[in-house]
Amino acid sequence: MTGKWSGRRGAGGAQRTPLPAGAPGASRRGVLRGGLAAGLLAPLAGCGSVADLGGGGPDGTTVRFWNLFSGADGAKLSTMIDAVQQEVPGLGIDATVLAWGSPYYTKLAMSSAGGRAPEMAVLHLSRLAGYAPGGLLDPWDLDLLAEFGVTEQDFPAAAWQRAQHDGQLYAVPMDTHPFILFYNRDVAGRAGLLGPDGELLPLTSPEAFLDAGRAMAAATGATGVAYGYQVDTGQALRLFLSFYGQLAGELDLSGDTVGIDRAAAEEVVDFAHRMLDGEIADPTASYPAALSTFNAGRAGMILSGEWELPGFQEAGFPLGATPFPALFGRPRGYADSHSFVLPHQDVVDEDRRRATHRAAAGLLKQTLTWARAGHIPAYKPVLQEPGYAELEPQTSYASAAETAVYDPAAWFTGAGSTFQDQVSQALIRGFSGAASPRAAVDDVVERIDAMLRIPDPEA
Amino acid sequence: MATTTTSVPRRRRPARPDAQRSALGPGHRTLPRALGFAALLALAALWLLPLLWGLVTALKSEAQAASLPVRWFPQAGGFTLDSFRTVLTSSNLPLWLLNSVLVAVVVTAVTVLISAMAAYGFSRTVFRGREWLYALTIAAIMVPPQILIVPLFRQMLSLGLVDTYWGIILPQLVAPAMVFVLKGFFDGIPVELEEAARMDGAGAFRVFWQIVMPLSRSVLAAVSIFVFISAWNNFLWPFIVVNDPDLMTMPVGLATVKNAFGVTFAADMAGATIAALPLLVIFMLFQRQIIRGVATTGLGGQ
């Protein structure tokens, strides 16, 4: 390196370079250039962004709002935001969409830890235990919410309960999105499973469900039940928690090892395996494969999240829905809720926080739009609106919000978490028959216990 | 590492005796050259095709981009600039580009200045602990900055610099490899020039600024190019330290923020095209300088 540069430059530059005397006077161009540089560098002095330079930056009534909705959900949310901004003059909602799942939740936590978080964000209620105890969220002001017409009575008990931490409200539930049963009315009719009202006859025992599945398989000439779970990071857990909830309640993660009713757990795994026998349901189905099977009429029912509703409606067959079938006693079904939270800010601007409460209340009142994407609005006054009664099949599973089973609460659980992934991987082997129910449950217990051994980073 | 420097070409080669200098040696001008040409053409096409495919996709409508069978030229409607319009009006890409310019310019200017000063200090002066500090600097070239994300983030938390420009910039100013490259160059400048200036009464900093820096224009350009490209394309650290979409640099914003309307291939490619363009255009204008800058700096440090 040295040789090259000095060899070339040294020869040419051997004569003495005269030193210019005195500093160059401040020319007009210099001043101009300095001004431009200062303008560009101004944000470096403060904490703002170059975006603030034009004066269009966030003022006291702009609520920066992070969410993870794209596709049908994203379009619906945009409509709702527009409506709220029209309704409340001067209120701005600046929405940012981040990639669903772990990337979103990691960024949210890092932003809260950094202290300059956005005013409001969407959080799955199942994730609350990973955020509130660590001080990553600020609590909502109940009085302010009440001022904008939002109180405890407006929400289903299950969701409201789950939104609390340490006696304070840390999340305002926006919806409940349960795991439910969709069915194809044509297929169900051909299988003789429709009641006089045109709805699916109630399925109240494991055998009844399997028989119905066989009847539908005969009607489609393919399979009866669509259920996609292979290589998926959540589906197996959703089914498991639903039936386990009916049999035994919730998994207990408060101790050093998981509190689980093994007999009940094995019964659920065994049942799933019997359903996935190749006749009633395809044991090799992945999530997208199950969707296309159901859409193509090659299955009469699908066990699925209600968030798939818009896709099913597009497929164009007569669609029915019920809450998750109560085959093992009391009605229970896996669900989660989207909610609004206040990411922790080191410096809180009171005006802006007030605007945030107002924005949350405004969005809740727009959730009839949200319901069109399949979700059950958590804000119950919306359910009374005439517009909601017209939503079919949404109304037929609205009751699922009251029988919701969430992920067991722990810092490592929730939507898109490694907990869901890990437990699902163990269950998949049991469901498909690669492992016996006992071995699968052993594996589940082992994996959960391993997570419980990790010191809680929020403690 | 020190041994690596000498492999850089010493002088610009004479332009003509090309065939003589071919790697296959002289005398094989026809058949091997034709074969070489074919191979070169194939390899270059392979390397350019992905770029062209991205550009062609960006010039389609979403429907055309997502239609089967896969086609280079859209069947109906022809090419359109709609995707570019969408990206420029409804995304933060222009803002992210501005952030990238700001960060890369400041990082380059400050890094080159302080690295050159340090290199000069290490090259020309003696002070207590100099050799030890220089040895430490050289040893630090081995530290991959990526392993520091956790302590650095924690440090930025306590300094209150998470979600600020300074949070992005400060850790990128440390470039021990550039100090190494620059010191190697300064070592080779004949010291007589500086002595003459000093006899004229110039102080040490003035000698550095008015003699050494102008003499080093070529190596400074090389180092600047190298630092600028690294800063412009840096992903990991800005991704860690910035969460506020308004402060994101282009590579971070493009990877992190989604649009509300789901999968959009044509718009993705339009965004990618816009993001790729500034550096590609600069490269086409200054190919010779950039290639030399990257090759010499790359061999001298890293």
Next chain:
Amino acid sequence: MSTAELSRPGTAPTGARGRPSRRAGLGSGFWFTAPFLVVFAGFLLWPVVYGVYLAFTGASLSGGGEGLIGFGNFGEALSDPLVWRTLLNTAVFTVASTVPLVVLPLVMALLVHLSLPGQWLWRLAFFAPYLLPVTVVSLLWVWILQPELGLLNDWLGAVGIGPVAWVQGEGSAMWSVVIATVWWTSGFNFLLYLAGLQNIPGYLYEAAALDGSGGWRTLRSITLPMLGRTTGIIVVLQVLASLKVFDQIYQMTSGGPDNATRSILLYVYDQGFSNYRLGYASAIANIFFLLVIVLSVAQLRLFNRREA
């Protein structure tokens, strides 16, 4: 920084003929290095030390866990199957990317060095991808490798192969990342090889020509041996660069499916920021750091011995 002090005549401790005077204390030389040393100490040395400290704590992203907990994190890391899995993935990626990233750039440089017409275009073709931001590379290749609509599966389909799931497939995801990486960074090594080729003295070729040595023989007996050093540098640099892979994996596969592409740095990120466990993540990062140092030193030794 006080320029007044720097420019005061006489403070420069350089004596006659530029030989630094031995008596110098903290002269202006120190002030030249001071700005660099400040950022160097603040944002490189300190984080290294602080990272080692954190590895012995239960530090958490949400604050707390400051106290020292001994070697617990290291013990956990060594018995964590995912640490081993991600180290293995990193090693696989390093080998799988380094080999083509040495061979292809060499071929490119040899061909370009034939001095065929169109030099500007060849250099543009091979080097342009290196100038793309990694996010652009990831977006582009995820699109090309898209199973139904992607260009590559379309072509493979035409010759009766596939469709390959590429980024989504457990067996193919790593190869997807490798392909994108090779395409992206070949240009850099290509430039280094080109510089190496230009550095071979012309008289060697002239001598070979006098001996009547043929093209392939010249390549084998002169060109390739003379490129030995360059190859050594490129291998060393490439191995270190590949070990540190994060960006394109995070963007293309997020480490999936089922951890098939999770690199060790991705795992550090997951543990530190997704699971809030800054202490544990630091322990893993330090183990990795140690491996990198051992490998670097080993490589340099090997390289220097071959040189000698």
